[in-house]
Amino acid sequence: MGTNTSQPMDAQGEVDGRPVTWFYQRAEQGQVGRLSWAEGRVPSPNTEWSHISTDHIIAVFPARSQGASQYQVLYVSDSDTNGDTKASPIAFRTLATSNPPQQVIHDFQPPGQACLYTRMSQPGPGSNFHVIVSTASGTGQAVDVWKQLVRPFLEFVSADNVEQKFEMHFTTSETTISDLTRSVFLPRANAGVSQSIVLLSGDGGLVDIANTLLSEPHTQTYQKPNVAILPLGTGNAMANSSGVTKDKTLGASTLIRGSPKDVPLFRARFSPGARLLVNEAREERELTSHSNSPICHGAVVCSWGLHAGLVADSDTAHYRQFGAERFQMAAKEALYPSDGSLPHPYRGKLSVLRPASNTWQPIDRMEHAYVLATLVSHLEAGFHISPASKPLDGKLRLLHFGPMSGEEAMALMTRAYQDGKHVDDPRVGYEEIAGLRIEFDEEDARWRRVCVDGKIIRVEQGGWMEVKNGAGEGLVDLIAM
Ligand SMILES: Nc1ncnc2c1ncn2[C@@H]1O[C@H](COP(=O)(O)OP(=O)(O)OP(=O)(O)O)[C@@H](O)[C@H]1O
Incomplete structure (x- = not known):
């Protein structure tokens, strides 16, 4: 002592x-x-x-x-x-x-009204309390965390057998969470049932829930579900940016002591040929369509250039076993290509919509290294991508810079680990935006891949993407302190 x-x-x-x-x-x-x-x-x-x-x-x-x-x-x-x-x-x-x-x-001591205990005892038709264990998130820890932490914890708090109190779901494929949302959460939310979801996953689980909740119209009685996230993915940007990872309890303290807060979302709209890449980019899928445009929503990040490339290249079973290190391994390959060339200069026209403006304004540069719009402060623990962002503040911020050598880009982005100092560099553009538009000018499909919250979407040659902030109001809550 x-x-x-x-x-x-x-x-x-x-x-x-x-x-x-x-x-x-x-x-x-x-x-x-x-x-x-x-x-x-x-x-x-x-x-x-x-x-x-x-x-x-x-x-x-x-x-x-x-x-x-x-x-x-x-x-x-x-x-x-x-x-x-x-x-x-x-x-x-x-x-x-x-x-x-x-x-x-x-x-x-958990606060009276906001705590898990109150949420568990809400009256309502059927079970309204779900636990989702995403078995392939991160390095695959979710199943053991369920056994060692969440199950005994929920058993203690509910003084009940977990299987009787909670509906349990273990993912068996990459569509399990979307399927479950379509068949259970969305119809129940539309029927006015309040639902609490404990999610053992990375950002992907929350994003799948949000996108599927948005895939069909809502009734007037729509009751937004709330999600408590236990950070078991690789980057866990949402958890790292909303305070969930402040202690060592893997989200359990937030689950019991936190309260619901709206999850802000952006909407990305694409030219008609854009496709989602799945199964280590071996397959393509159609995105949801709205007014003839493929769309998807994100709560974390939308990027093109180095960031999207390294997320895409490292999303394989081989890389996943290295946890968050997979991003740095892929970054090295992108920054120092094995043929000794410089990192790829990504060609395209960037335009931004500034808050309270109706006019798209072009960014005066046709080649780019890094283009990233984000709603969060941290993309992974310690990686302070947007130092001006506050937890769940709903502000979309753009960060971008032009081509430079691998050494320069590495040195610049390493400063993001020093409390976000990279944004002080005069070569970096950093500002709050309401929207971002990219018109791609690349022949090789590899350079037309964008990342929306970890998902990779490839745009067709001559295609475009338009991101607008402010799509999430009233859709789903995150439990945060
Ligand atoms: N049993 C499974 N089989 C195949 N895919 C799965 C299975 N369980 C989950 N998945 C998929 O694995 C991916 C995991 O994504 P998630 O975001 O949860 O973790 P991550 O990518 O490791 O972390 P982060 O997004 O925080 O960096 C999701 O696309 C999910 O649908």
Whole structure:
């Protein structure tokens, strides 16, 4: 316990019925705090203290049907994965306490109206509570995280058998989440049923739900579902940008203590020949069509150039096993082509629609290296792509720069890991926009691939793409703190 033992003790209480002395150090100014306890009432300098770091605490709950001073501390412990990339890095734990420090209760007790507990007990026809385990997201940890963390946690909170309380869904293909949304979530939302979805996946799961909810008209009774995301993908941009990954509980603390917030979306519209690439780009699929244009919606990012290229090239089973490192591996290949040439200059006309303007204004450059519009601040942990973006602020921001050498581009984008310093570089354009239009001028199909939230869409020769912000209002909520 070090110097802390000399500070005043916070309280005396019990752990598992044994008398203990508590000490609570709050998290402050980016420093992790600790809940500590020592056996007995009178700790000495030699007393051994046990600790739970505040970033491992999910919540502090009044114990059911026991005295007013009884609380359960729900927390996670780190697991030894032995290098198994599919193993959960944490496991669910509880600590039965009596009279814990008031400040811990204040900091970690779920708020009355907004918490998971209230959402679970909402009345309504049929089951309205779903858990989706996306088995192929990220490095494939979702199944074990379900077993080690989410299942015991939900069992504890609901005091019920999970299968009876929740509708469980394990993905078996890349269309499982869209199919489920079409057959279950959308009809129920249209029938006015409020639905809570716990999603163990990357950004893709949320985007599949949002796009499918938008694929058919809504009734007047439409009730927007809410989604709590447990970040088990590769980039987890949505979770990293909305505060879900601030602690080490893999989204469990947000699930129980967060409240619903509208997910902002943009809409991308394409020239008629645009197709979605699937199955490691071996197959093409039609996108949803609206007024004869293929469209899709995104909550995270729409890009062309280096970013889209590296997402596309690294979306293979081989690369996926490397987790987020796959982006950097593919980036190296794009920036330093094996034939020794410079990175590809992407040819096309860019125009932007600025907020409160009705006129598209061209960007004065026909060749580009990086063109990226985003609604979020982080594309992956530490990669601070848009430092001006605030959680779920609904502002679309454009970042772009022209061709440069591999070394220069690498040095520039590495500064995104230094708290977003890349945007201070005079070669980088960075501004809030209402829309972005690209008219592609590339012969080779490889350079006409764009990325919308991790999905890759290839536009036909001479084709175009137009992105407009502000498509998500009233559609779906994300649980955030
Ligand atoms: N059992 C499965 N078989 C095939 N595809 C699957 C299966 N389960 C999920 N998928 C697909 O795998 C992809 C996973 O995307 P998701 O965004 O969740 O993770 P990610 O791409 O690793 O992370 P991120 O988008 O955060 O970088 C989705 O396209 C999803 O539809």
